[in-house]
Amino acid sequence: MTAMALTQRPASVLSRLLHRHEACRGWLLLAPALCLMLVAILFPLGSTLVMSTWSLDGYSVDRTPTLGNYSAMLGQPMFGALIGRSLVVATIATVVTVALCYPMAYFVAFHVHRHKALWLILLTLPFWTSYLLRVFAWKVVLGYEGVLNTALIGLGIVQEPLAALLYSQTAVTLVLAHSWAAFAILPIYVSLEKIDRSYIEAAADLGDGLTRRFWRITFPLSLPGVVAAFFMMFVPTVGDYITPAMVGGPDGMMVGNLIQAMFGPMNNWPAGAALSVVMMLTIGLAGLAFLAVGRLVGR
Amino acid sequence: MISLRNVCKSFGRMQVVNDVSLEIAAGEFFSLLGASGSGKTTLLRMIAGFEAVTSGQILIDGQPMQDTPPHLRPINMVFQNYAIFPHLTVRDNIAYGLRRLGTPKAEQARMVDAMLELIALPGYGDRRAHQLSGGQMQRVALARALILKPKLLLLDEPLGALDKQLREQMQIELRSLQRQLGITFVLVTHDQEEALTLSDRVAVMANGQVIQVDTPSGLYDRPKTRQVAAFVGTMNFFDATVRTDGSARIADVAGLGVMTLNGSGQGRTDGERVLVALRPEGLGLSRTKPEGPAYAVAGQLQARQYLGGRQLLHVQVAGRAAPVTVAAGAARGEDPWSGDEGSPVWLTWAPDAVTILDPT
Amino acid sequence: MARYIGFHRPNRPLALYAGAFAVFLYLPILFIPLFSFNAGVYVKFPLEGFTLAWYADLFQREPLQRAFWNSVQVAAVVSLSSTVLAVPAAMAIARYRMPGKRAAVSFIMLPLVLPGLILGVALLTVLNGLGVRLSLVTVALGHMVICLPYAISVLLPRFIGFSRSLEEASADLGESPWWTFLRVTLPCNMPGVLACLLMTFTISFDEFFMAFFLSGTEPTLPMYIWSQLRFPQDFPSLLALSTLILVASFAMVFASLKLGRVGLAPAGERR
Numbered sequence: 001m002t003a004m005a006l007t008q009r010p011a012s013v014l015s016r017l018l019h020r021h022e023a024c025r026g027w028l029l030l031a032p033a034l035c036l037m038l039v040a041i042l043f044p045l046g047s048t049l050v051m052s053t054w055s056l057d058g059y060s061v062d063r064t065p066t067l068g069n070y071s072a073m074l075g076q077p078m079f080g081a082l083i084g085r086s087l088v089v090a091t092i093a094t095v096v097t098v099a100l101c102y103p104m105a106y107f108v109a110f111h112v113h114r115h116k117a118l119w120l121i122l123l124t125l126p127f128w129t130s131y132l133l134r135v136f137a138w139k140v141v142l143g144y145e146g147v148l149n150t151a152l153i154g155l156g157i158v159q160e161p162l163a164a165l166l167y168s169q170t171a172v173t174l175v176l177a178h179s180w181a182a183f184a185i186l187p188i189y190v191s192l193e194k195i196d197r198s199y200i201e202a203a204a205d206l207g208d209g210l211t212r213r214f215w216r217i218t219f220p221l222s223l224p225g226v227v228a229a230f231f232m233m234f235v236p237t238v239g240d241y242i243t244p245a246m247v248g249g250p251d252g253m254m255v256g257n258l259i260q261a262m263f264g265p266m267n268n269w270p271a272g273a274a275l276s277v278v279m280m281l282t283i284g285l286a287g288l289a290f291l292a293v294g295r296l297v298g299r
Numbered sequence: 300m301i302s303l304r305n306v307c308k309s310f311g312r313m314q315v316v317n318d319v320s321l322e323i324a325a326g327e328f329f330s331l332l333g334a335s336g337s338g339k340t341t342l343l344r345m346i347a348g349f350e351a352v353t354s355g356q357i358l359i360d361g362q363p364m365q366d367t368p369p370h371l372r373p374i375n376m377v378f379q380n381y382a383i384f385p386h387l388t389v390r391d392n393i394a395y396g397l398r399r400l401g402t403p404k405a406e407q408a409r410m411v412d413a414m415l416e417l418i419a420l421p422g423y424g425d426r427r428a429h430q431l432s433g434g435q436m437q438r439v440a441l442a443r444a445l446i447l448k449p450k451l452l453l454l455d456e457p458l459g460a461l462d463k464q465l466r467e468q469m470q471i472e473l474r475s476l477q478r479q480l481g482i483t484f485v486l487v488t489h490d491q492e493e494a495l496t497l498s499d500r501v502a503v504m505a506n507g508q509v510i511q512v513d514t515p516s517g518l519y520d521r522p523k524t525r526q527v528a529a530f531v532g533t534m535n536f537f538d539a540t541v542r543t544d545g546s547a548r549i550a551d552v553a554g555l556g557v558m559t560l561n562g563s564g565q566g567r568t569d570g571e572r573v574l575v576a577l578r579p580e581g582l583g584l585s586r587t588k589p590e591g592p593a594y595a596v597a598g599q600l601q602a603r604q605y606l607g608g609r610q611l612l613h614v615q616v617a618g619r620a621a622p623v624t625v626a627a628g629a630a631r632g633e634d635p636w637s638g639d640e641g642s643p644v645w646l647t648w649a650p651d652a653v654t655i656l657d658p659t
Numbered sequence: 660m661a662r663y664i665g666f667h668r669p670n671r672p673l674a675l676y677a678g679a680f681a682v683f684l685y686l687p688i689l690f691i692p693l694f695s696f697n698a699g700v701y702v703k704f705p706l707e708g709f710t711l712a713w714y715a716d717l718f719q720r721e722p723l724q725r726a727f728w729n730s731v732q733v734a735a736v737v738s739l740s741s742t743v744l745a746v747p748a749a750m751a752i753a754r755y756r757m758p759g760k761r762a763a764v765s766f767i768m769l770p771l772v773l774p775g776l777i778l779g780v781a782l783l784t785v786l787n788g789l790g791v792r793l794s795l796v797t798v799a800l801g802h803m804v805i806c807l808p809y810a811i812s813v814l815l816p817r818f819i820g821f822s823r824s825l826e827e828a829s830a831d832l833g834e835s836p837w838w839t840f841l842r843v844t845l846p847c848n849m850p851g852v853l854a855c856l857l858m859t860f861t862i863s864f865d866e867f868f869m870a871f872f873l874s875g876t877e878p879t880l881p882m883y884i885w886s887q888l889r890f891p892q893d894f895p896s897l898l899a900l901s902t903l904i905l906v907a908s909f910a911m912v913f914a915s916l917k918l919g920r921v922g923l924a925p926a927g928e929r930r
Contacts, residue, residue, distance in 0.1 A: 019368040020351045026755025030763060033748035033807060037767050040804045044781030051784045100680070107677040111670055121916045126684055128858065128915075129908035130865035132881050133901045136888070137687040140694065140702050140898070147690050150703035181684060232772060239774020242867065246888070256776045263780055263872065273784060276777050283774070310756075349827050369830040370839075382828035386846045395842075396832035447832065 045280075052274035061270065069274035079258075079275070083282060086254040089169060089244075090237040093176035094184075098229050100177065101184040105225075106218075108185075109192035120189070127182030135246050138175045142166040142247060167249025175243045180236070184229040191225025192218070227294040234290070235283050255279055300325035300483055301346070301451060306355035306365075308341055308507075315341045317507035318355075323485065323500075325450075328477050330486045330494040333504035334530070340455060342504070343487045347376050347453050359450065375444035376453040380460070381436040383428040389415075389439055390424040396447045414442040417476075434465045445480065454486045458493060470496050491531050495519065503527050519578075525656050528576050533611075535582070535623050537575040538658070541567040550575065550655075554619030555596055561650060574656040579626035581652030584612055584636075585645045595647045598623070600639050612636060614646055691905060695898035702894055713899035723900070726883035730864050733795050733879060737802040738860035744803075745810035745855060750844070752811070753818035771808045775868030778804060783872045793875035801869030806859040813858050813919055817851035850918040857915035861908050880904070 018025050053065040073079040108119045126134060141147045142165045149161040165171065195218060203213045241256030248254070255275065262272030301323045308316040316338040323329045331339040344350045346357060348369030357365045364372055375396075384392050393411045402410070415421045418438035428436060437457055444452055457473075458466045474497050477484050488494050494501045495515040502512045503526075511518065511527045522528035525536065539552040541560065548560045548567065552575050560567065567573060589595050598616040613622040623646060627636065690702075695714070699707035717723060751757075752764055770778060782801050783793075791797060825847065829839040845852070867881040874882055884900065887893045 015368050015371075016366040019348070020366055022351065022755055023757035026751040026757040026760070029747040029751035029755075033744045033767055033811070034763055036744060036803065036807065037769070040782065040800065041766075041769060041773075041778070044778070044785040047785040047788050048777075048781045051788075103673060103676055104680045107670075107673050111673060117920055121913060122681065123684065124916070125909060125912055126688060128861055128912040129905055130867070130881060130901075132865070132867045132884060133691070133905060134688060136884070136897070136901060137691050140690050140894075141687045143702065145701060145703045147694075147702065147704065150705075154704050178684070178687065235772040236774050239776045241776055256774070259776060259780060260871075263783065269784070269787075272780065276780050279774075280777055287772075347827075347831060349830075368836075369827070370833050370835050374831070376828070376831045378824045378828055380822065380824055382822065382824040384825060384828070384843060384847075395829070396834070398842075399833045399835075399838070443828075443832065 048273045048276055051270055052277045054270040054273075056268050056270055069271050070278075072271070073274065073278065079278075082253070082255045082258055083278065086238050086256070086279075087282065087286070089172055089176075089254060090234055090240075093173045093180075093237055094230055094234045096173060097177040097180055097184045097233055098188070098226060101181055101229065102188055102226065104181075105185045105188035105192055109189055120186075123185050124182040127180075131179060132242060134179055135175055135242050138171070138178065139166070139246050142171055142174075166247055169248070171247040171249075172244050172254075175247050176237050176240065179243065180233045183232045183236075187228035187232060188222060188225040191222045191228070195221045224294065227290060231287065231290040231294070235287060238283055238286070239279060300327075300360060301485075302356075302358040303342075303346075304356040304358070306342070306345060306357065307353045308338075308345060308350060309353050315507055316345070319504075319507075319509050321502060321509065321512065323483060325483055326481050328474070328484045328486070328497055328499045330488060330498040330501045331504055332488060332491060332494040332501050332530070334489055337504040338507035339487045339489075339504045343376075343453055343455055343485065346451075346485065347374055348372050373449060374451045374453060375447055375449040376455065377437070377440045377444055377457045379455045379457070381440040383431070383436050383439055383443075385428045387427070388424065389420070389426050389431070392428075392439055393442045393446055395443060400447075410446055414446050417445070418442045433461050434469060437461070437469065441476070445482070449482065451483045451485065454484060456488055457486070459488075459490075466493075473497060495531070503530060505530075520654075522576070522654065522656070525574055525576075525659065528654065528656060533579055533624055535577045535579065537577070537619070539573050539575045539655075541571045541573055542569050554616045554623070555594070555646075555648075558594060558653070559650060560655065567655065572658050574658045576654040576656055577623075577648060577652060579611060579624045581648055582623065582625040583647040584614065584625050584627060585647065586642075588645050589647050593647045593649060595645050598644055598646050600636065600642055600644045603636055603640060605634070610634075610636065614644060616646065688905065691898050692902040695895065695902045697895070700892060700895060702898070713895040714903075716896045717900055717903075720896070722878075723880075723883055726878050726880045729795055729877050730880040733799045733802060734860045734863040736799050737806055737863040738856045740799075741803050741806040741810045741859050742852060742855045745807055745814055746852065748807075749811050749814035749818045753815060753821075754823065767811065768808045770805050771812075775805065775866075779869045779872035782869070786873070793873055795874065795877055795879075797873040797875070798870050798879060799863075801873045802863040802866055805866060805869060806862050809862060810855045810859050813855045813915070814848075814851050817848050817919070821848060854915040854919035857911045857918070861911045861915070865904070865908060 018028070052069055053067065055062045055064075055066055055068050104123065108116060108123070112119050139146070143149070144161050144163060144166060146166070148165060149158075152158045153161065199217050199221070200213055203217045208216060238254075239256050241254060241260050244254045244257055245260075248257075256279075259272050259275050259279070262268045262275065266272075301321075303319055303321045306316060306319045307314070319338075319342060331342060333339040341350060345352050345365075348364070348367060352365045355365070356363055359373060384395065387395070390411050393414050394407050397407050397410070411424065412421070415424055418441060420435060420438055420442075423431070423435065423439075431439065440457075454473075458469050461469060470493060473484075486494070486497060495518070498515060500512060500514055501518055502509045503518065504510065505526055511523045513521070518527060518531050522531060522534075528534045528536075537552045537554055539550040539558075541548065541550050543549070548565055550558050550560055550573065552558050555575070558575070583589075583593075584600075588597075596616055598614040600612060601615045601622050602613040604611040604613075609626055609628050612625045612627055614625055615622045625646065693706075694702050696709050696711070697706050698710040698712070748767065752760065779801060782797075782804070786793065786797055821844075825843050826839055829843045830836070834842060865881060866879075867885065870879045870882050871885070878886065880900075884897055887897055
């Protein structure tokens with residue numbers, strides 16, 4: 001009876017088509033998210049590109065396409081210096097962070113057995129909470145009359161507050177490392193966790209000690225994760241502007257601050273758009289370089 | 300009842316099922332037997348509707364079904380891992396398919412009780428999947444499908460996850476359940492013993508193709524190819540060349556000597572290379588040269604496998620690298636070949652126990 | 660005689676390092692609640708006594724409360740809508756063989772690595788070009804772009820780990836795809852969906868870059884904090900506010916990360 005009821009209900013043309021073509025079903029499900037992203041990423045990036053060819057005429061915007069913004073940037077060494085500094089700061093912060101995070105990820109992957117999930121949550125938890133507040137916390141710690149200086153004076157270690165603590169490139173590096181640690185730990189941890197333990201045991205069996213085992217087996221196998229960590233952290237840090245604005249001072253200013261200023265107080269949107277296009281290209285090139293390194297390492 | 304016509308399936312460039320045509324009759328217990336990767340599971344999933352056919356037709360009672368999504372097919376399935384819904388109780392699992400049919404609640408409860416009775420699990424209704432053993436989950440999966448009174452029940456390696464003893468018990472239950480309900484069963488298995496025990500007919504699959512469809516005894520006694528012969532049960536193969544001696548068609552068999560061909564061997568031509576296949580039960584063993592017309596050849600008993608009620612004896616004969624396997628029964632309390640390893644023996648066989656196959 | 664204590668013996672220096680790392684990670688953040696209870700106006704040692712005055716002060720600030728409700732509204736809308744979009748997307752990615760999937764997934768995940776500044780500026784230019792007035796709606800749009808990749812990556816492991824045969828069994832028992840989703844897929848993956856809701860809520864609530872460029876006259880809470888950072892005399896109140904936000908965020912993210920693992924094989928048991 002059931003069977004009869006079932007066969008008598010014919011499938012619609014659409015459901016027949018979807019049954020026949022699995023990929024159609026997949027794309028149908030993916031479509032809403034994909035559409036949002038297409039509209040909200042491609043359009044804006046395109047419009048930034050278009051706006052970068054406009055120019056400022058007094059207080060109004062002249063929409064005739066020109067490369068004036070770009071040539072102005074070439075003419076002013078300040079822009080190149082700012083982009084160069086952003087790359088340097090981001091690179092240093094990334095290298096420092098990855099180097100600091102590797103042992104941590106290694107510890108969780110190999111030496112934590114019972115509360116692995118808890119450790120992972122502990123390490124990534126701060127990352128999910130307000131970036132602004134974390135930077136704010138550092139401002140509190142590093143300030144001229146801040147926690148660290150007053151504590152050092154109170155303990156009699158220094159007489160005068162250390163001015164260098166805040167508003168320096170070091171401060172920017174430190175805060176970036178702290179903020180993006182989770183981004184660096186996770187990919188490294190995943191690549192370490194994936195390593196088949198029997199490789200390491202085999203190496204030990206063949207007479208390698210702890211150190212040699214690490215450099216000959218564990219580290220090479222975890223390199224893809226290290227490259228991914230570099231990439232994941234480098235790209236967003238190049239474009240950061242909260243950290244330099246809050247703890248960087250004039251020395252710590254990065255390209256993001258200038259873009260923000262151009263869209264804000266300076267009110268020169270076309271120039272800001274041109275600068276973000278240049279920044280995107282820089283990041284894209286850096287990304288491609290990472291990808292190439294990743295391919296090399298992956299082989 | 301169900302017909303497959305030239306069904307093909309490929310994933311990308313890989314052809315998984317290649318031109319399969321089958322007719323399965325109503326009320327039949329039909330098995331798809333094959334090693335992993337033979338395409339049997341994919342074929343079953345196409346019948347159920349989880350995979351679309353690349354080409355070909357699937358007809359149920361004459362209606363084409365290949366483009367119908369699974370939820371509209373009059374077919375139910377018992378999954379390999381049982382797929383008991385973990386968030387529902389046993390009762391809700393069994394009643395799952397009744398919602399769409401609009402069965403009243405009281406009627407649903409009555410039907411579920413009847414099913415729990417049928418699968419011998421009354422009182423288990425409020426348990427959840429993780430509180431059940433493998434065998435119990437298997438029964439719930441069966442009940443969940445059978446409550447919908449399907450025309451066709453598909454079983455994907457339903458006994459694979461059970462231990463040997465439980466598996467044998469479930470085989471008996473499955474077979475009697477099928478007889479009792481008269482529903483067509485299609486079983487996928489890689490276990491030839493299971494296929495032979497349960498089925499009315501078996502289709503042996505390899506490399507995406509059906510190589511033979513037959514009754515269990517037909518498959519065992521009259522395999523059509525070397526592949527089937529090797530896959531179903533144990534088989535001794537001997538290379539042989541056909542020739543004519545007077546009026547009789549005879550064969551020179553490596554290791555067994557000259558043998559007169561009858562039955563399937565009659566149609567062979569002179570000089571043709573063939574394969575002579577002999578089941579271990581088709582061979583006999585004696586300590587002295589036997590009298591009478593039976594064929595016999597001298598050999599040496601090399602090794603013995605004692606298996607309780609019977610034993611397998613491996614005999615080395617001249618002109619053949621691999622030993623010949625012979626099955627011998629053993630009466631209770633006797634172990635006739637104990638300690639005879641290494642001693643000379645005679646192999647005997649009857650001509651009608653021989654199957655002649657193509658060499659590949 | 661030394662006892663052999665196993666192949667993976669504990670490494671004491673490494674354990675110490677891990678402890679130090681955790682301190683480095685949490686210590687700066689912990690100064691925020693510490694000084695939020697400090698009676699002194701200046702954030703420095705020595706502490707000057709316990710007070711709840713800064714918390715009481717928060718209730719006097721009307722703009723703050725408006726900003727708070729703005730943030731809550733935006734976060735609620737964003738978490739719901741991005742989860743609704745992410746669930747089918749994660750299902751598609753986990754399940755279906757489809758050509759071009761890798762490219763599509765990489766594109767959807769792009770905001771994970773694109774600097775928030777660039778996205779914010781780019782959205783600003785297009786909204787400006789279309790003549791859309793900046794408001795909480797535009798902030799929510801920006802937040803959805805940021806949250807969607809995170810939402811998908813929270814859900815994806817669940818759907819990959821979710822046995823496909825359960826859905827097939829439901830279809831086999833006669834349920835349509837939609838009812839299968841309601842009766843099997845959703846209830847079985849509820850922890851993951853809840854984790855996704857909590858995670859996206861927190862991200863949106865705390866987000867600053869997008870809000871900075873896309874909010875109009877109505878600020879979100881992080882915007883309010885940013886605007887008050889210029890006034891040192893407001894620091895203690897900001898510390899109190901930050902403490903509350905941190906506690907709420909930590910609780911929600913912790914619950915989310917915990918929920919995200921319910922029913923998944925614990926990482927430590929894989930060998």
